[in-house]
Amino acid sequence: FQWTPCEDPIIRAVILDKYFQNPNSWHVKVPLVNFVTVEMYQSDRVLRQFGFRQLIPVAPEVLDDHHKIDLRQLHMDWPRFWSYYIQIWENRYDYIPTRESIIVPKLACMPEYMLWFRIHGKPYLLSAEERQG
Numbered sequence: 001f002q003w004t005p006c007e008d009p010i011i012r013a014v015i016l017d018k019y020f021q022n023p024n025s026w027h028v029k030v031p032l033v034n035f036v037t038v039e040m041y042q043s044d045r046v047l048r049q050f051g052f053r054q055l056i057p058v059a060p061e062v063l064d065d066h067h068k069i070d071l072r073q074l075h076m077d078w079p080r081f082w083s084y085y086i087q088i089w090e091n092r093y094d095y096i097p098t099r100e101s102i103i104v105p106k107l108a109c110m111p112e113y114m115l116w117f118r119i120h121g122k123p124y125l126l127s128a129e130e131r132q133g
Contacts, residue, residue, distance in 0.1 A: 026050060027099065028092040031063075031085035036078050038066055038085050044097035052099040054109045056116045 019025060027050060031038045043050070045057040079086060088095065102108045109117075 024093060024096055027052075027097065028095045029097050030088050030092045030095050033082050033085050033089060036069070036076075038063055038082055047097065047099060048102070048108055050099075051102055053102055054113050055098070056110070056113050 027043050027047075029042055029044050030040075032041050040061045040063060042057070042060055044055070045060065046054075048054045
C-alpha cells in the first residue's frame with residue numbers, strides 16, 4: 001500500500017498552488033486551528049508517505065481536554081483563547097521533524113522501528129515476508 005494522495009490529478013486540482021511552492025509545509029508537526037477546534041497534525045508519524053525514513057514516533061499529543069470545551073460560547077475570543085497553538089502555527093517551519101530520504105526501499109524504516117511496530121503497530125499491515133522477519 002502506498003498512500004500518495006497529492007499525486008492524484010483530481011485531488012491536486014483542489015489544492016492551492018502555494019502549498020506546492022514549499023512542500024516543507026506538508027511535514028510540519030503543528031496544531032491545526034479551525035475557529036473553535038484544535039487538532040494536532042503529527043506528520044512525524046507518517047514520514048514514509050512523504051518519502052522519508054520512518055522513525056519510532058513519540059507518543060501522540062492528545063488534546064482531549066480541549067474537545068470538552070463548550071463551543072457555543074458566543075462571546076469567546078477564540079484567537080486569544082488558542083493563541084498558544086496559533087503561535088506554533090505561525091512558526092510552523094520551526095516544527096519540521098528530522099527527515100532522512102529513502103534511498104533504498106528496504107531501508108524505508110529504521111531497523112528499530114520494525115521492532116517497535118511489531119509490538120505497538122498493526123502487524124497485519126505487513127506483508128507475509130515482513131511478518132516472518
